[in-house]
Amino acid sequence: xxxxxxxxxxxxxxxxxxxHLLEEVQGDLHEEFEYQVKRVGVRRARWRYWRxxxxxxxxxxxxxxxxxxxxxxLFSLNMLRNxxxxxxxxxxxxxxxxxxxxxxxxxxxxxxxxIGLYVWDEYQYDRAxxxxxxxxxxxxxxxxxxxxxxxxxxxxxxAPALKNDFPEITETARVGAWxxxxxxxxxxxxxEAMRVVDASFLSFFGFKLLKGNPQxxxxxxxxxxxxxxxxxxxxxxxxxxxxxLGKTIQYxxxxxxxxxxxxxxxxxxxxxxxxVLLPFIYFQLNDKWSYNWxxxxxxTYLKIRPNANAAVFAQKLAGQLKKYKEDNETLxxxxxxxxxxxxxxxxxxxxxxxxxxxxxxxxxxAVGLIVLFIALFNFINLSTARATQRAREVGVRKSVGALRxxxxxxxxxxxxxxxxxxxxxxxxLLNLLLPFFSELSGKPMTLPFHEPLFWASMAVVLVLxxxxxxxxxxxxxxxxxxVNVLKGIFDKKSGTSFRKTLVVTQFVMSVVLIIGTIGLYQxxxxxQNKKLGFDQExxxxxxxxxxxxxKSLTMKELxxxxxxxxxxxxxxxxxxxxxxxxxxxxxxxSPKDEVLITQINxxxxxxxxxxxxxxxxxxxxxxxxxxxSNKFGTYLINETAAKxxxxxxxxxxxxxxxxxxxxxxxxxxxxxxxxRPMSVKIEPFIVRFRPKESYFSLxxxxxxxxxxxxxxxxxxxxxxxEPNHPxxxxxxxxxxxxxxxxxxxxxxxxxSFSILAILIACLGxxxxxxxxxxxxxxxxxxxxxxxxxxxxxxxxxxxxFIKLVVIANVIAFPLAHYGLSQWLQNFExxxxxxxxxxVVTAVLAIGTTLATVSFQAIRAALVNPVKSLKxx
Amino acid sequence: xxxxYLGEFEEIVLLAVAVLNGQAYGVLLMHEIIEQTDxxxxxxxxxxxxxxxxxxxxxxxxMGEPTNERGGRRKRLFSVTAFGQRTLHExxxxxxxxxxxxxxxxxxxx
Numbered sequence: 001x002x003x004x005x006x007x008x009x010x011x012x013x014x015x016x017x018x019x020h021l022l023e024e025v026q027g028d029l030h031e032e033f034e035y036q037v038k039r040v041g042v043r044r045a046r047w048r049y050w051r052x053x054x055x056x057x058x059x060x061x062x063x064x065x066x067x068x069x070x071x072x073x074l075f076s077l078n079m080l081r082n083x084x085x086x087x088x089x090x091x092x093x094x095x096x097x098x099x100x101x102x103x104x105x106x107x108x109x110x111x112x113x114x115i116g117l118y119v120w121d122e123y124q125y126d127r128a129x130x131x132x133x134x135x136x137x138x139x140x141x142x143x144x145x146x147x148x149x150x151x152x153x154x155x156x157x158x159a160p161a162l163k164n165d166f167p168e169i170t171e172t173a174r175v176g177a178w179x180x181x182x183x184x185x186x187x188x189x190x191x192e193a194m195r196v197v198d199a200s201f202l203s204f205f206g207f208k209l210l211k212g213n214p215q216x217x218x219x220x221x222x223x224x225x226x227x228x229x230x231x232x233x234x235x236x237x238x239x240x241x242x243x244x245l246g247k248t249i250q251y252x253x254x255x256x257x258x259x260x261x262x263x264x265x266x267x268x269x270x271x272x273x274x275x276v277l278l279p280f281i282y283f284q285l286n287d288k289w290s291y292n293w294x295x296x297x298x299x300t301y302l303k304i305r306p307n308a309n310a311a312v313f314a315q316k317l318a319g320q321l322k323k324y325k326e327d328n329e330t331l332x333x334x335x336x337x338x339x340x341x342x343x344x345x346x347x348x349x350x351x352x353x354x355x356x357x358x359x360x361x362x363x364x365x366a367v368g369l370i371v372l373f374i375a376l377f378n379f380i381n382l383s384t385a386r387a388t389q390r391a392r393e394v395g396v397r398k399s400v401g402a403l404r405x406x407x408x409x410x411x412x413x414x415x416x417x418x419x420x421x422x423x424x425x426x427x428x429l430l431n432l433l434l435p436f437f438s439e440l441s442g443k444p445m446t447l448p449f450h451e452p453l454f455w456a457s458m459a460v461v462l463v464l465x466x467x468x469x470x471x472x473x474x475x476x477x478x479x480x481x482x483v484n485v486l487k488g489i490f491d492k493k494s495g496t497s498f499r500k501t502l503v504v505t506q507f508v509m510s511v512v513l514i515i516g517t518i519g520l521y522q523x524x525x526x527x528q529n530k531k532l533g534f535d536q537e538x539x540x541x542x543x544x545x546x547x548x549x550x551k552s553l554t555m556k557e558l559x560x561x562x563x564x565x566x567x568x569x570x571x572x573x574x575x576x577x578x579x580x581x582x583x584x585x586x587x588x589x590s591p592k593d594e595v596l597i598t599q600i601n602x603x604x605x606x607x608x609x610x611x612x613x614x615x616x617x618x619x620x621x622x623x624x625x626x627x628x629s630n631k632f633g634t635y636l637i638n639e640t641a642a643k644x645x646x647x648x649x650x651x652x653x654x655x656x657x658x659x660x661x662x663x664x665x666x667x668x669x670x671x672x673x674x675x676r677p678m679s680v681k682i683e684p685f686i687v688r689f690r691p692k693e694s695y696f697s698l699x700x701x702x703x704x705x706x707x708x709x710x711x712x713x714x715x716x717x718x719x720x721x722e723p724n725h726p727x728x729x730x731x732x733x734x735x736x737x738x739x740x741x742x743x744x745x746x747x748x749x750x751x752s753f754s755i756l757a758i759l760i761a762c763l764g765x766x767x768x769x770x771x772x773x774x775x776x777x778x779x780x781x782x783x784x785x786x787x788x789x790x791x792x793x794x795x796x797x798x799x800x801f802i803k804l805v806v807i808a809n810v811i812a813f814p815l816a817h818y819g820l821s822q823w824l825q826n827f828e829x830x831x832x833x834x835x836x837x838x839v840v841t842a843v844l845a846i847g848t849t850l851a852t853v854s855f856q857a858i859r860a861a862l863v864n865p866v867k868s869l870k871x872x
Numbered sequence: 873x874x875x876x877y878l879g880e881f882e883e884i885v886l887l888a889v890a891v892l893n894g895q896a897y898g899v900l901l902m903h904e905i906i907e908q909t910d911x912x913x914x915x916x917x918x919x920x921x922x923x924x925x926x927x928x929x930x931x932x933x934x935m936g937e938p939t940n941e942r943g944g945r946r947k948r949l950f951s952v953t954a955f956g957q958r959t960l961h962e963x964x965x966x967x968x969x970x971x972x973x974x975x976x977x978x979x980x981x982x
Contacts, residue, residue: 024935027945028898028915034941035899055916060923 005033006046009053017056020065025056079406080413086393087414097386100767101379102422104760105469108375109426109461111756114437115368116457117445122356125269125341130206131303135337136310138162138300139346140321142330144594152344152351154300154332156284156291159198161324162300166316168308173197173204174280175272176290176298177352181545181725182224182257182276183250184234188724190545191230191276193266193353196298198280202263204301205272211245212261221282224249224257227275228265253547268444271340273353293325296350301337310334349579359826360746367753370509374757376468377502378764379418383473384495385771394477395485407478415470416462423462440748442741472498500804503768506761507808507845508815513754514841515816516823519833520747523824526678526831527740533673534575535611538566538707539732540700541574542714548722549694553603556698558717564710566703569609570695572601576735578675584686585658586645595644597637597684598675599659601693607670609701615639616649617668620689627689633664634689639672641684659686677739678829699732758845762852765801769853773797773860781865790861797857798850805849809842816841878930878959884909885921886960889931890952897936897947898922922950930956 010026017025029052036045091098129135138158142149159172176196182189199219202209209217210228218225226249231239234249239262247259257278266273283290290297304313314334321328335344342358344351394407430437431447438445448454476495544552552570559568573580584597604620604627606612620627620634627634635657637645642652649669656665672682702710711729718727737744773780780793788796817833824830878886888904889896902918905911925931936949952960 023945024898024948025919027942027947028919030943030945031899031939031941031947032902032915035903052915055914056919058916058920060920061916 003037003042005030005049009050013053013056016062018061018064021061025061029053083410083413084417086410087417090390090414091418094386096770097382097767098418100763101382101418102425104378104763105375105419105422105465106425106429107756107760108372109423109465110430110433111371111753112368113426113430113461114433114445115364117447118437118441118443119361119365119368121269121443121445122342122361125356126271126337127269128206128267129337130203131306132337134306134308134310135301135303136334137337137340138302138317139333139335140296140330141333144596149347150333150345151296151348152335152346153296153298155293155296156298157293158321158324159298159300159302162302162317162320165320165323166313168304168313169302170305171200171204171303173200173301174298175201175301176280176283178278180252182226182230182234183253183724184247186724187234188726189230189233190726190728193273194276194278195272195274196278196280196283197274201277204303205270207266208264210240210262210264217261218277218279219281221279221285222255222257223260223279224251225261225263225277226259227263230275231262271344271353271355293328310336348581349577357742360742363746364749367513367750367757370513371753371757371760374506374509374760374764376465377506378760378767379415379469380472381499381502381764382767382771383415383469384476385499385768387473387477387495390477391480391485394480395482398480398482399486404478408474411474411477412466412470415473416466419462419466419469423458423465427458440745440752442745499768503765503801503804504808504811506764507805507849508812510754510757510761511809511812511841511845512816512819513750513757514844515812515837516820517747517750517754518837518841519816519820519831520743520750520823522831522837523827524740524743524747527743527827527829528737530674530678530829532736533612533671535701536575536733536736538702538704539610540702540707540710540714541730541732542698542700542718543728543730544696544698545722545725545728548725549696551721552695552698553691555717555721556603558720559698559700559714562710562713562717564703564706564713566701567605567609568701569605569699570603570691570697571606571699572696574697574699574730574735575610575675575732577677577739578685582660584645584684587656588646595641595684597641597659597686599686599688601688601690601695603691603695604689606687606699609699611701612673613671615669615671617653617666619668622691627667628691630692631663633659633662634667635659635664636668636670636687636689637666638670638682638685640682641686642669644684659688674829679827681828758848762848765849766852766856769797769801769856772800773856777860777863777868780860780863781868784861784865785869790858793861794854794857797860798853801849801853802846805846806842809838809845813838878928878963879921881917882921882925883960883963885918886925886930886952886956889922889925889950890957890960894949894951896950901950925956926950929953930959 013026013029014022029049032052033045033049036048039045040048126132126135137152138154140151140154142151156174156176159174163169163172174197178194178196179191180194182191197218198204199217201207201218202214209225212225217223226234228239231244235242235244245259245261248256249259251257261277263274263277266275304310317332317334320332321330341354342356342361344355397407398404427447434445434447544555548555556568556570559565578598578600580600581596581598584595586595602620604622607614607619614636617636620636622628624634626632637652639649642649645652645655645657647655652666652669654665654667656663658664670685670687673685674682675685676683700710700714714729715727776797780797783793783796816838820833824833884905885901888901888908892900892904898915898918901922902913902915905913905918922931922933926933930953931950932953933948933950936947938944938946
């Protein structure tokens with residue numbers, strides 16, 4: 001161990017002890033240390049030293065002696081006033097730069113705040129649920145022959161069984177999706193989100209019951225609870241003041257239900273959406289098909305005790321299904337409530353309600369930060385580039401006694417001022433643009449001015465942004481040596497490579513954004529224009545409800561007679577995202593081999609109406625008796641199915657397969673067509689011809705140009721069959737497009753933000769170009785005098801910037817390529833990333849740069865050299 | 873009789889300064905006091921007492937010569953002022969007069 005006092009203790013003493021006392025105190029301490037070393041050894045002497053030093057930590061020794069000379073204070077009111085005055089003067093002296101700085105930063109902030117609002121909202125889902133953090137949904141991971149599938153539904157009896165077996169569970173609630181038609185007197189409503197729920201549902205999720213008894217509601221089989229919106233449709237605007245509880249509402253014209261409650265409309269920030277609630281108990285008592293261990297029909301939610309360990313509980317739970325039903329290898333998983341909105345990705349359409357997508361949230365966050373950083377870099381670039389103009393001020397301040405720390409404080413204060421201005425402008429701008437953003441994001445957004453959290457986050461943003469913008473300029477400017485700057489010696493090159501790096505980074509980010517946007521739009525175009533394998537134009541569908549389903553063929557006969565309608569087919573689906581799947585048996589199937597096949601039931605006009613083509617074989621025909629026989633069926637399959645079952649299209653003909661317990665013959669093979677979104681592959685598909693089962697919809701092909709007429713005809717005929725029910729129809733191509741709504745929305749957002757990014761980057765470039773031309777004005781004058789042409793000079797000035805943008809492009813291309821191809825992986829059918837995207841982007845980036853820079857360059861080149869050279 | 877109040881520890885320090893006769897400084901005083909009174913004294917206490925005595929005008933100080941063991945730092949040497957000397961005398965007189973009156977009983981009890 002060293003034979004001297006602990007260094008740190010000494011440093012500490014020097015820090016706190018008043019300078020006029022330090023010498024004697026430290027001297028005494030050292031002398032004592034020497035003495036103690038001899039007496040008790042180095043180790044203990046060092047401890048003692050620490051103890052002694054700390055003993056001096058008293059006001060008596062800390063208090064400084066008043067000096068007879070004035071001292072430089074970091075914050076004196078006069079100097080603060082002076083800093084402020086200088087800052088304002090600087091702002092006004094160079095209005096262009098100030099405008100560029102503030103406008104650029106404001107735009108970046110607007111963009112960032114808008115995205116912040118959006119992301120914040122996405123993370124606010126379900127927070128109102130009581131004991132939000134202890135609430136989970138049970139999901140299953142099913143092992144099937146074709147792979148692992150995650151499903152969000154679980155068997156009906158699971159909730160009570162688990163509640164019984166696990167003391168950790170405090171509450172459970174089951175939710176199922178249902179459909180049907182409600183009728184009250186003459187008014188019919190087809191609910192969009194009819195849910196089958198436990199009696200605990202309302203208290204479990206904290207949904208408010210506006211009318212009715214919360215203790216008893218939904219606890220007996222024949223009840224119904226409707227939302228405010230449905231109540232308004234049934235009972236008019238004044239439903240609240242009318243005695244409507246206890247009224248009878250017909251379900252599907254076959255079952256009377258007693259209205260026992262009005263529930264608030266489903267909150268916008270809830271993953272659960274509902275408009276009609278039916279009691280679970282009815283289905284438990286009557287629907288043996290859905291209420292058993294073999295059938296997964298319900299979302300099961302549970303809350304666990306706050307002190308229970310969720311991870312341990314999840315482990316105990318995982319294999320639990322096996323206990324209730326032997327040879328059930330399916331795993332049970334816990335999905336925290338807070339993950340449901342953003343992280344739900346389940347197979348077979350087993351999740352229903354409103355969902356966000358974490359990937360798009362991440363993309364938005366990235367884009368917001370990119371735009372913000374581009375704006376920040378502008379600010380830093382312009383402040384440092386103009387540093388030479390402030391150099392004299394720094395020199396003078398330093399020679400009259402300014403400390404470096406006070407200069408740093410001054411420049412930081414200036415960026416605080418600028419940032420405050422930008423933030424103010426940004427908030428005002430955001431408030432103006434909010435309706436536009438709301439539409440773009442599909443979310444009603446408001447600025448939460450009344451929330452303290454909002455102001456707190458604004459304060460954090462303000463401090464953080466001004467810290468970042470001021471960091472480099474403050475230290476760079478305050479580092480000038482007064483001797484040099486006052487003599488006028490500058491290192492003109494200093495800081496340029498830093499600025500260049502920032503410019504390159506800005507353009508790398510912009511170019512990546514542009515390429516991303518172009519790629520995204522290309523993919524969207526591709527999806528929407530790709531041949532689906534059927535003709536979706538002029539194709540309408542009519543939903544059939546209740547007993548209309550049995551009369552579908554009669555209605556079809558009437559429709560076909562209309563001049564406006566080309567052909568009609570009765571089907572069980574509208575061809576948009578067909579989800580109904582089951583297993584198929586075929587000759588030559590090995591025991592372990594399972595094929596899930598998607599099915600549809602149609603009539604003989606299906607091919608004619610949809611324009612699908614046969615690859616082999618024949619269409620169904622009502623004329624052939626065996627096609628519609630009860631004992632034996634005929635099927636069409638698609639090419640993928642034929643291939644999957646191991647046949648060529650020709651071999652498939654005549655093969656006997658068994659589907660849904662009905663043996664049948666394959667009479668034809670359809671060319672592949674897309675019946676799911678482009679994100680998934682075309683899978684095996686089977687078309688059945690069972691006119692005796694009910695159809696759920698009619699596909700209607702209208703005559704070209706007669707869509708209006710056809711709609712009127714259809715409404716008229718529908719009315720004849722169903723005077724009470726509303727006529728509900730849709731266009732197949734619109735529904736197909738709607739599947740990609742989230743991609744379209746992302747595309748629009750990305751487009752607007754990349755335009756903004758480019759704009760801000762160009763703004764910065766414009767500022768830099770203005771600055772450099774100002775600096776080189778004499779050089780330009782001399783060059784002109786010596787005979788340089790305008791083109792020469794423009795080229796000279798633009799060259800530097802173009803070089804940077806070219807470098808940025810080179811760096812950005814691989815990055816963008818990687819990002820884009822990652823995103824495209826989500827689509828089974830996707831574009832290749834083509835070379836022209838890069839060329840277009842490069843031309844665009846260089847073009848805008850050239851336009852921005854040459855504007856200044858040409859202006860400088862046009863100046864009469866006499867003007868620029870006459871004064872020194 | 874009105875004079876500046878002197879604490880017990882201050883009195884001891886002042887006495888020590890007087891004894892050391894112009895050579896008194898922090899560490900030396902501390903060691904002297906520890907030796908004489910056999911109580912644990914810390915350096916900051918000695919310094920505080922010296923500062924208070926100086927404020928009261930009972931000691932005066934000047935910077936001495938730097939020494940090696942102090943890392944080349946100078947020491948502050950204290951000496952007693954006339955006022956300090958008088959105060960010490962007064963204290964002693966007060967005590968002596970009390971002692972004189974107390975002596976017989978004390979002898980008795982010992």
